Amino acid sequence: MKLLLAFFRLYPRRTAIMLICLLFAGVAEGVGLTTVLPLLSVALGQEHDTDGFSARVIEIMNSIGLPTTIGVILSIIVIGMTLKSALVLLANRQVGYAVARVATDLRLELIQSLLSSRWEHYLRQPAGSIANSVATEATRAATGYQYCATVISLAIQVVVYVVVAMMISWQATLASLALGLFMSVGLYQLVAAARRAGKQQTRLMRDILSRLTDTLASVKPLKAMARYDVADTLLRRQTRRLNRAMERQVMAREAMKAFQEPIMTLFIAVGLYLALEVWGQSLPSVMVMVFLLARVVMQLNQLQRRYQQMQTQESAYWALKDVVHAARANAEPAGGDRLPTLEREIAFRDVRFHYGEHTILGQTDLVIPAGTFVTIVGPSGAGKTTLLDLLCMLLEPTQGNVHIDGIPTSEIDRIAWRKMIGYVPQETLLLHDSVLANVTLGDPSLTEEDAERALRQAEAWDFVSNMANGMHDSVGERGNRLSGGQRQRIVIARALAHQPRLLILDEATSALDPAAEASISKTLRGLSNQLTIVAVSHQPALVQAADIVYRLEQGQLARVEKQAADNTPV
């Protein structure tokens, strides 16, 4: 029921409407059912010598001026049942809408919370696990809500049947209920087993999808080195464990079904024996009791099964919520609200940065005048990417501050600042989409003209215009229809499309041949009077194109002459 409470808090209106509809549906069904007994009495011609309950119903009907004819009683039953069905339909419509909303809202909540979490937190999340949460867990959680609604609906129906049965023979009903309770407790182990299997499935599905995503991302070297059997074995092992968890779930479900039937038969038999032999009830009463108890039994059966299914799906909801809560706890700090400009300079003032105990940047002072081209060189692992991350406000200095035109970044509107940046990362990951979509990233404010301009600046226009459909051609999965150098040029075009004020290049030309690199460097050099460029590079062309060259080594940043940077092995 924790799940229902959670959903009630999220969707109070829908859940309340659903509950009210189900409650009234139960009442309508109850009204229909209460007239079954007088109907039998009337049909058997015993309406004048009926016992307790039937007599009371006939009395009520007479007092409100309803004739106790078979036609009227049948009409009440039909109206009651039709009303019940209409209300259940209304309730199910609410459930249907809520189920679709639950899945969509959970997906959006997850994506938004992860994207607005701290960069270090985001990096710790396996991509496959996120994909699994968005695809499988959100759907399972929504199904959990559906089962939850069914459990409530069945519970209301059971209560109605029990109330009506109590009015006919409270002793037989109580005896049957005691047996029903006994059965539920006895079979609870199977519910618990299903819940455990569900939890295990949630965990295994995450592991499998994380592994699968990683394997697919690095399939080429795995194939080339004939190492995919290692990944394959791991995947198979986890899939087998998932199979076992699913088998356990199916066994728990089927065992529940198998045990329920004989127990339920016993349950009815005992009720009947007591009613007929011990309490000497009349035949119409016993017939109605049989009908009611059979319905109670069936509904209880279903209720427990649905509850079991709800328990299997519930873990997906909580697992997904855990990811959201962790992301929220690691949300990027609110930051400032001052709008950034980049007219004068970017300055690192006494900036230090550590990853735990590991010092990446010692005391760092760096000035990047606006409209200049700065290249940073240094050995692998020296912290060059970290320095760029500080510039993008993806990371915060452990000490000191980065200033943009004299304003510390902590006071600056982070999103506004990032919108001024064009970023070209080390990895050239492309979307499985057209060149145009890869350049604009779906930004509606960017036109085809913007894309063409950016592609020309990135020296990509020649090969793009030669593609069958030009910039509307697909780049293939992860851009595998293009060469490494062509992919890199598309990514550079992407960074230039929205005309940034600051262009950041992290080893952005490493896949280019010297001629292409020299050509792009020349273009960038030409752009540097309109924008500020900060490049991390080992490539001589970007060093030569720069106005200022810095070298980062062992946490220390020092300005160097271009010649020295070229000659020093970096």
Ligand SMILES: Nc1ncnc2c1ncn2[C@@H]1O[C@H](COP(=O)(O)OP(=O)(O)OP(=O)(O)O)[C@@H](O)[C@H]1O
């Ligand atoms: N999220 C992280 N958590 C902990 N340590 C990290 C993290 N990211 C990077 N590091 C460490 O910080 C150091 C600097 O990494 P960084 O990526 O900034 O180096 P780099 O100079 O850009 O290297 P390369 O030229 O090889 O790309 C490395 O020792 C790296 O292991």
